[in-house]
Amino acid sequence: MAASAPFGRPMTGRRSTRRRYMLRGAAGMLVLAMVAGSVFALSGAYNVAASVKHFYITDRLIKLVLWRSIDLHSHELAKAPATDASAIRLGARHYLTGCMPCHGAPGRPQSPVITGMYPAPPNFGEVALDWQDEELAWIVFNGLKFTGMPHWPGADRIDEVWPVVSFLQQLPSMSPARFDTYARTGSEGEASKNPTLGLCAGCHGAGGSPPVSAAVPPLHGQSEAYLLRALEEYAGNRRQSGMMEPVAAALSASERQELASAFAAMPAPAIPMRAAPPETPTGLGETIAKSGLRERNVAACLSCHEGDRSPHFPKLRGLSKAYIATQLRLFGSGVRGDTPYGRIMQKVAQRLDAEEIETVAAYLERTLTATTRRAPP
Amino acid sequence: MKLRTLPRTLTGLAVIGLAGCGGVQSSLDPAGVEAREISTLFWTVTIVGLATTFLVTACLLLALYGPHRIRSRLAGHATILALGIALPVLILSGLLIYGLVLMQAGQARSGRAESEITITGKQWWWRVAYHLPDGSTAVSANELRLPVGEAVALHLESEDVIHSFWAPRLGGKLDMIPGRTNTLTVEASEAGLSRAQCAEYCGGAHALMAMDVVTMAKSDYEAWLVREAGPAQAPATELEQRGSEVFFAYGCGSCHTIRGTEATGVAGPDLTHVGSRHSLGAATLANTPEAFAAWLVSNQHVKPQNLMPEYEVLSDEELRAVAAYLDGLE
Numbered sequence: 001m002a003a004s005a006p007f008g009r010p011m012t013g014r015r016s017t018r019r020r021y022m023l024r025g026a027a028g029m030l031v032l033a034m035v036a037g038s039v040f041a042l043s044g045a046y047n048v049a050a051s052v053k054h055f056y057i058t059d060r061l062i063k064l065v066l067w068r069s070i071d072l073h074s075h076e077l078a079k080a081p082a083t084d085a086s087a088i089r090l091g092a093r094h095y096l097t098g099c100m101p102c103h104g105a106p107g108r109p110q111s112p113v114i115t116g117m118y119p120a121p122p123n124f125g126e127v128a129l130d131w132q133d134e135e136l137a138w139i140v141f142n143g144l145k146f147t148g149m150p151h152w153p154g155a156d157r158i159d160e161v162w163p164v165v166s167f168l169q170q171l172p173s174m175s176p177a178r179f180d181t182y183a184r185t186g187s188e189g190e191a192s193k194n195p196t197l198g199l200c201a202g203c204h205g206a207g208g209s210p211p212v213s214a215a216v217p218p219l220h221g222q223s224e225a226y227l228l229r230a231l232e233e234y235a236g237n238r239r240q241s242g243m244m245e246p247v248a249a250a251l252s253a254s255e256r257q258e259l260a261s262a263f264a265a266m267p268a269p270a271i272p273m274r275a276a277p278p279e280t281p282t283g284l285g286e287t288i289a290k291s292g293l294r295e296r297n298v299a300a301c302l303s304c305h306e307g308d309r310s311p312h313f314p315k316l317r318g319l320s321k322a323y324i325a326t327q328l329r330l331f332g333s334g335v336r337g338d339t340p341y342g343r344i345m346q347k348v349a350q351r352l353d354a355e356e357i358e359t360v361a362a363y364l365e366r367t368l369t370a371t372t373r374r375a376p377p
Numbered sequence: 378m379k380l381r382t383l384p385r386t387l388t389g390l391a392v393i394g395l396a397g398c399g400g401v402q403s404s405l406d407p408a409g410v411e412a413r414e415i416s417t418l419f420w421t422v423t424i425v426g427l428a429t430t431f432l433v434t435a436c437l438l439l440a441l442y443g444p445h446r447i448r449s450r451l452a453g454h455a456t457i458l459a460l461g462i463a464l465p466v467l468i469l470s471g472l473l474i475y476g477l478v479l480m481q482a483g484q485a486r487s488g489r490a491e492s493e494i495t496i497t498g499k500q501w502w503w504r505v506a507y508h509l510p511d512g513s514t515a516v517s518a519n520e521l522r523l524p525v526g527e528a529v530a531l532h533l534e535s536e537d538v539i540h541s542f543w544a545p546r547l548g549g550k551l552d553m554i555p556g557r558t559n560t561l562t563v564e565a566s567e568a569g570l571s572r573a574q575c576a577e578y579c580g581g582a583h584a585l586m587a588m589d590v591v592t593m594a595k596s597d598y599e600a601w602l603v604r605e606a607g608p609a610q611a612p613a614t615e616l617e618q619r620g621s622e623v624f625f626a627y628g629c630g631s632c633h634t635i636r637g638t639e640a641t642g643v644a645g646p647d648l649t650h651v652g653s654r655h656s657l658g659a660a661t662l663a664n665t666p667e668a669f670a671a672w673l674v675s676n677q678h679v680k681p682q683n684l685m686p687e688y689e690v691l692s693d694e695e696l697r698a699v700a701a702y703l704d705g706l707e
Contacts, residue, residue, distance in 0.1 A: 292631070295536070297644040297684050304628030312690065313628065344686040 050118035066144070070135050073142075077158065080133035083166035090213035091167025092182035093203045094243050099124075099164075102148065105183075107176025119147050125179075128172045136165045154242035156335045159326060161242070163213065196255060197262055203243075206266060214322040224264035225311035229341075231256040238338045240330075285363030288356060296351045301360060312341060316364045324361035328352065402545050402572040408592065409547035410486070410528075410564040414479050421475065425468060436460070487562035490530035496521070498533070498540030498553040500579060501586040501683060502646050502659045507602060515606035516634070518646030520654045521573065522591045522605075523547075524598035528564040541577035544590050550576045565592035572660060582680045587660035608637025609649045609706050620702025623695045627688065635706065645685060652707040666700035673699065 040046065054062065095105070102121040104110040110123050129136070141161045143151035154160055167182075197206065204219045205211040211218050219227060233239035234248035235256075251259070287293075292300040305316045316324065330336040331349035352360070399406050407413040439447055450456060495514075497504040507515040521544070523529055533542050535553040542561065543550040551561040575586040593601065612618040621638075624630070630640025636649045651657070654664055661679060662668040672679060673688045673696060691699065 292642075292644070294643055297632075299628070299631035299642055299644055303631030303642070308626070309628055310626045340687075340689040344688065344690070347684070347686045 050116065053118070070131075070138055074132070074135040074138035077134045077138055077141075080137065080165065081162055083162070086213035087163040087166045087215075088170055089167075089182065090203065090215060091163040091165070093212055094164055095167055096183055096202075097199075098243070098246060105176075106171070106174050106179040108179075117148055121148060124168070124171045125176075129168060133162075133165055133169065136168055137161045140164055140168075152242040153237075153245040154240040156330075156333075157240050157242055159215075163215065194258075194262070196251070197259060199247075200259060200263075204263075206263070211320075214320040215326065217319050217323045219263040220266040221315070222264060223311045223314055224260045226314045227260035227263055228256060229312060231260065233339055239342070240335055240338075282359075284356065285359035285361075288352075288360040289363050293351070293356070298348060298351050301364070318367075319364060321358070321361040321365040324364055325357050328357045328361065332357075401570060402574065404545035407546055408565060408567045408569060408571055409544075410566055411483060411548035411562075412546055413566065414482065415549055418475065418479060422472060425472065429468070432460075483562070486528050486564065487530065487560060490528045490562050492524075492527065493530045493532060494521070494523075495532040495534065495558075496542060496553070498535040498537075498542070498575065498579070498586075500537050501575070501582040501680060503586075503588050504646070507605065509602065509606060513606065515602065516647045517605055517650065518648075519656070519659045520589045520591065522593065522598060522601060523563065523565045524595040525565045525568050525592050527595060528562050531561045531563060533559045533561060538579045539577050540575050540579045540586070542573065543576035544571060544573035544588075546571040547573075547590065547592075552577055568592050568594055570655065581682050585659065585661045585680050589655040589660055591655065605650055609635045612702055613705055614701070616698050617702045617705045620698035620700070620705075623691070623699045624702055627691070632685070648703065648706060650706060652704045664704075666697070666704045669700035669703050670696045 053059070100108065102110070102114050104114075104123040104125045106125040108125060110121070114121060115123075131139070137158065139149065141152045141158055143149045152158075152161060200206070200219075201209070203212050203216050205216075206220070230239065230244075231248045231251065234241060234244045235251070237245065239245075248256070288298065289301045292298045292303070301316060304313050327336065328349045331342065331345040332352065334346060336342040337346040349357075404412060405416060405419075407416045436451060440451055443451075492510075493508045495504075495506040495508065497506070503519050503521075505517045505519070505521055507517070509515060531542065533551055533553040534557070535555045537555060539555065540553040541550050542553055544563065547563045547565060548561065551559050553559065569592055571590045571592070573588040573590050575583055577583075579586065612621045625639070630638065630642055632642040632644040633646065633648045634641055634643065635647075640648075652664070656662060657664050657668050658672060658676075658679060662672060673691060675687060675689075676683060676685050677687055
């Protein structure tokens, strides 16, 4: 019988017969593959136990796909920013609570529960890391499918990942003793009073000690209502930070209230936190902070953030330039635009360009004085 | 359309058409000197145009269906010279001279302006600054008040994009161009309320950028101007006092000015006497406490992309207090 429809003329003759049989063969193989796949999946014969390792060839294939994928996708990331000792210290603080439970540390072994995972998180106390900065940042920010490696909880907060990467690159050469110095917080006084407060103080500083890095805001004397709201927003995933969200979510409501009151009551430290950033020749930062930018409809920062205003508006004087600039950029790009207060600031920050953000942040840091903080009750 | 429904249809169309003759923003209902001149010119040109159309149609019908004698007369040289060259030249020259005379009159009027008001167009509201005889300036927003019978020079400026000021019952349009001051002289001829509109597309909320124009007798105007230049009324009730506290606590004074208080911001409209205006949001909302509250909480729905943030963070109690306070600023 001659089939004619797809080819326009009857399929007779030897060449057309061969083509017909090849088509039928291909269709048959496809059906066979589908049947085989269904049998494989539905029969349950494949053993998904974590206690049973892959075949060597499967393991190599999976690792090949992993390395190639990371290599390609990490090119999407910008180049790593320059790192310094404070970034390494900040990365270490996050590592202690966020990474060490699974990945261990120099001198601290992993729990047997963790080593029973397959694939198991590599023990950074023993295994050398052979990744470039951008590749590490990609892994930390995105996580890895089918492993226990989560993606960074703070959406769009790649800026927080770089300090962690800086610390990770130090790990292979780190001795257990040196790691212990990072693990110790500088605020033993606070830790003895309240262990949770001591944990916060490890990054944010407390009493007389400054925060671990310029990227971390000091909380001394900050408005209590604002601190409480910040913790609630972090816990509810309305404010994005891979470092703060897990911390805030682990606190109960009464603990959040306690911590907010404790930090609000702290007097401003007597010493300046770090060397003041240089003054801009134009005084633009001071203009924006005190009078705003009239032609761009930008109100003066200090008209809302200083004086007898709502306690929900945080005090700005004394926060670091890096922190203020980062937050203004987050407002302007909409990353901090998920909350009603965030939406108010989003409109303001959208009207500032990059240079103005830097100069006004530098001015606000430079003008830290002990008397501009709210006096403790 | 059947022939017997034609009278009904025509009547309906006439009713709709006539409705455009009146109204608070109708240029066919002049309340100012320039508007009256424009209106007269409009009717003159319209009637002349209608008459010409009638004449041309009549000639056409005669040429097609008329008796042979008239048709041959129409085809003659004399007719063409008279109706085709002489008559148009006469009519158009007449209209040209009339138009030039009107423009000259407008120029003369601008020379004898007795007071000055600067109107600045911003996206999407109007800053209205009255220049008082003693040299000071009373700044207001979104409402223009004029004395009857006196020529006033309106200096039109813009701080962002091109807007255009148009008060149809008072006069014609004039663009507000950034970096330039255009001056329009208007003279109101009767007291009352009319409406002005932005007449040059200036962004998404262009259609919501309008202004109330209130014309009043000269003595009333002078009394009103003294009050407008003065500081804001102090809060009268406890609710208004609480509203004043909320207003300052949330930093509203960093964008709005209320004379006599520490609110000195200029990014948004002056609120010193906002309670006494005929409308809010550049003639978008009625002037009621509920409208104030709606604006505070959801102004992006009322006027999308406008510069003010939404203050959803105000509690119901705070919102009621602030609305009462602003409504009381008369």
